[in-house]
Amino acid sequence: MIAANPLSPAFKVLLDAIGAALAFLYRYIPNYGVDIILLTLAIRVLLLPLAIKQIRSMQAMQVIQPKVRELQRKYKGKKDATSRQKMQEEQMKLYREHGVNPFGGCLPVLAQFPILIALFGVLNIPNGLPHVRAHVYTGPQNPAYSQLYQDLTSPGQAKGIHFVGANLVCSAREAGTGKVVVKGKGTIPTVEKDCGKGGGVRIPFYLFLVAMIGTTYYQQRQMQRASPAQNQQQQMLTRIMPIFFGFIGFSFPAGLVLYWTTTNLVQIAQQFYMLPRGAVVEENGDRSARPKGGGNGERRRELRRRPTREPGPPRAEDRGQRGGERSGREKPVEERGGGGSVGPGQGASGSGGRRGGNRKKRRKR
Template sequence: MDFIETLLWPLRWLVELVLMLWHQLFTWIGLDPASGAAWVLSILGLVIVVRSALIPVTVKQIKSQRRMMDLAPEMKKIQAKYKGKNDQFSREAMSRETMALYKKHGTNPFASCLPILLQMPVFFSLFYVLRHAAERKPGIGFMGQDLTDSFYEASIFGAPLRMTFTQGWESGNWVVVVLLGTIMVLMIASQFFTQLQIMSKNVSDETKASPMYRQQKIMLYIIPFAFLFSGVAFPLALNIYWFTSNLWTMGQQFIVIQNMPTPGSEAWRNRQARLKAKGKLTDEEVAEIDRIEGVAPSQGQRQQPVSSKRAKKKK
């Protein structure tokens, strides 16, 4: 047992527990214990447990990403202020002002990475659990020999869940190759769409004009292709976990953007329009719309539609 396996021992124990409980549930309702369906559904159950536990952290990450993009114009001013000044005093002053800016906006560059960093130990714990099962070695807790043999025999559409893309290619199992190739394409597409949701709909117009936005837009086309590595190196079961987790992220991102959009963004304008049509905006919120959209005070405050219930209350 190597150092990383030892370090991940508690998480591996928990992963085995969750997989065992879901597998028992699906076996109890009538699925074959050694079927691919029982194990795929157990892996989906693990995704639900892990991602549900990370919802508060993920929401915090989304808000942090939004704040980081919002402070881009102010960050640009600080950089311009100290441009060409390489002395120690200037570097320290720039660092202090940058940290003060992060503190003011309640964020930092590392906060947006937190959910991914928290998910990675779970991902690698699952990797070790499945690797041992693929070698027909029992786990450290709940993955006994019977459960291990059950996973070893499991396949979906004729593709063993324990196989990697490389193993499928070398053995001539083209079902594994096609399935993993399809999952890789879908993972790249889902990751691209998730990031595109943020950059096209949930970024203010001012931020879109900043250099940071242009840099992140370039990364939008590069980062998704990291899934090519996972698709080739990891077994089918692990890729199913990662792809399902991606779909969860995409759906969660959509819900957050719909309900907590960045002020001044396209999503924010759409949400405010929906609320305004329903008469659910306060006078202060209407004034904020005017300020962001550049409506001068002299033009007068726009009349907000009032719902019938609110009209009765005023009477």
């Protein structure tokens, strides 16, 4: 329970700031789903430099990965502490020579966590409601809560809380069960949710979950192209994690699932454009370490960069090369002086040899 847990004053300020930003957007665009998407996009733009640094660091690690594996094979089977320490020293030396930080891909991710967790906490209704309360005093004794807070806590929720047919305050587990009352505690108010009735109400909630699982899986598969080769356990984790997120997302408010899906889509778009273009070039200029894939757009860019030969008359060097090839084929017959019997299939070569001999005699004269 993030909202009720006093983690730190700084983190509470971050939660309040995100809640106030969401309430501000709702004031001018009274649609909770659209506001969640806009706020997620704004935060991803702010975190873009960290995302770029993360991808470039992973690509740099991929470039030197063959040398790292060669070093590991060198010390394979050596379990003593001296050999292990020497291998680590050589690895660090290799990283320094190529300007690679082995922890460069982790630090940007860790730096993003506070903001992403704070946004997660604000959208977790009703736990995040205290952060969207946003007192606006219209008089000495007349506090007015933000419009978003009033719509989220009103019985049945207002129309603006719905998005593509789903009440974003309800979860997929609660969908179709009618009225759901969540009792508050402390600063968390009691919320009465109108989650609808009937099986048809559940369809948009399930579509949200499918979109979240699908985008999570695709985003992780996309990142594998920029990361070094993974072992079997890590590959299995890539397959299991999307299903695990879908399982826990079944009990989360649909607004949280929408935020999660939007974040995945933004990351997929960022990686689509950054993974092909951010390949690290080795010292010898070889770009063979470029990650495979990158979409059809990268393939078209490579084709455009390839020089094409324009149609026209044969070049002088081409004519000389073809002439040399013909002379090479005529030489055996010429050495025989052009005389004697001509075998099958050698008539043209023999006549060509005699003509070549006559031309040489004329040049000598």
